[in-house]
Amino acid sequence: MMHLVYSSSVCNxxxxxxxxxxxxxxxxxDQKHIEAGMVEASFFSMDNVKRAHVVTERNYCERQLRGPLNHRGWVMQERxxxxxxxxxxxxxxxxxxxTENASEVFPLGRPGSSPVKRINALWNFVGPQPAAGTASMxxxxxxxxxxxxxxxxxCELTYPTDKIFAMTGVxxxxxEISGDVFVAGMWKxxxxxxxxxxxTEGGLMNPTPATRLAKPVAPSFSWASVDGLLVxxxxxxxxxxxxxxxxxxPSDNQLASLRMRGRLFIMARNSRFAPCPGKVQTEPEYILSSSLQGDWGTDCEVPAPHTRFIAWDTNGDVPSDDEVVIVLSRRKLPQHxxxxxxxxxxxxxxxxxxRRVGYADIRCDDDQFxxxxxxEPTDFIWI
Structure with missing residues (x-):
């Protein structure tokens, strides 16, 4: 019921x-530390010089809102x-x-706004609410x-096992607005x-490598299964x-799982790939070698697609063997x-x-696709 407490408040x-x-x-x-810098500049002519404040929107907003309190995961639903x-x-x-974001430096409105308050989509749907499980988000x-x-x-949590619970109110x-069903941080x-x-590892808030929770709180297909900065x-x-x-x-002592249908392929490590820090890679790390059923392979007239970007979920998820399975997820023309x-x-x-261990972008032209x-798609269980 905490979501009703916060949403019904006048001001926090x-x-x-x-x-x-x-x-x-x-x-x-010291008031001088928060004053915005002033510059004089002209785009096309020195006859049209204008004065303006110089503020980097992202840095300004982060500096104002990234205090110790807002590092805490449980505070997110309050914000x-x-x-x-x-x-x-x-x-x-x-x-x-x-409707407004302001500060002492910008009392009439500060540049940019926190992503947390960009919830116009919610207010557009205020009205008769669909029954749970009857609508799509x-x-x-x-x-x-x-x-x-x-x-x-x-954000950070004192107890990582709270990762799903701390977002329950939101x-x-x-x-309630969509009628959809919340499942492990995702929507049914x-x-x-x-x-x-x-x-993505590193960054101001999370300089340590991503990790999987010792006690899983979400299945591997969910973003909530990994503790790290998220794209x-x-x-x-x-x-x-x-x-x-x-x-x-989910049931007693069992996380949610999915029964899926998709095209599964074996990705073979490219023997010519040699990681070299600081240099542009000309060889893909993995090549799509064959389907799980063995009815497609690199002996075809069409060259095999290959990876152009790989993000393992954690360092411990990098496979030690030469082959890994990949399931095609989404496509956007022309070659993504x-x-x-x-x-x-x-x-x-x-x-x-x-179970999931990573994400990849695959270079694939129309003929390859x-x-x-x-x-033929394969039915499988995703845990």
Whole structure:
């Protein structure tokens, strides 16, 4: 019910710069440190010189909102759901609501706005609510959800096992508006649109490599299964190549799983690939060698597609053997094809049960793609 508490509040006051509950809202500060720089410049003629403030939108907004408080994952639902928030930062006070973002330096509106408050899609759908499980999440709502998740993934949790629970309040709002069902950080009717995530290591908030949680809280197909900085699924213009046949909901001591249908291929490591830091790679690391059924291979007249970008979910997920399975995920013309790296979870060859270990972009022209489509899809279980 906490989502009702925050969304029904008049205004939340946030001690953004405080490291703990015993610190004050107010800080000693030098006003000069927050003044925006002023320059004189002209685009085309020295006769038309204008004065303007110079502010880098991203750096400015991050500096104001990236205090210790906003590093905490549980605070995300407060920031997102509260209609108005007054942030007491380290050097100025910042105001954020659904219609305006202002600060002491920019009282009439500061440049840019926090992604957390870009929720116009939610307000556009306020009205009669569909019954749970009877509707599909729109592209607009899904885009709003991914913006929140990207911000949330950079936060920290005292207990990593809270990763799903800490977003439950926000998820309830999306579920009530869309009628969709929340499953392991994703949405039941939009699973195929949410598989193309990957982890990027490093960065201000997360300088350590990504890791999988010791006690899994989400299946491998979910972004919530990995602790690290997140690059999220692409939205418009993509054709889904994976079909979700059934969402197997979580039960006692069992995470959710999916019964899928897609084209599975064996990716063979390229023997000519030699990693060399600081140099442009001319050889792909993996080449699509054959389908799982053996009815397509590199002996075809059409050259085999190959990877042009690989992002393993964690360092521990990099396969040690020479081959790894990939399932085609999405395609966007003219030559963009994405795939998900999978490893088999069972020694039984007849049991197609896999878990995710990474993401890849595949270089693939029209002739190659048409050849790939000749391969019959395989049904498999994704855990």
């Amino acid at each position: 006051i946030a001690a953004s710069a405080a490291d703990g509950p015993h610190e004050s809202l107010f800080r000693d500060r 997102f759901l509260a209609p108005r928030v007054l942030y007491f930062g380290s050097d100025q006070v910042v105001w954020e609501c659904l 729109s592209d607009e709502l899904l885009s709003a959800w991914t913006s929140v998740i990207k911000e949330y993934a950079s 998820a309830q709002v999306f579920a 009717t939009r699973m195929a649109s949410m598989f193309d995530w990957w982890i 999220l699924f692409r939205q418009s213009g993509y054709e889904d190549l994976l079909e979700t046949l059934e969402v197997i909901m 094809l994405s795939g998900i790296f999978l490893v088999r979870c069972s020694s039984d060859e007849a049991e197609h049960k896999y 048409e050849k790939l489509l000749e391969v």
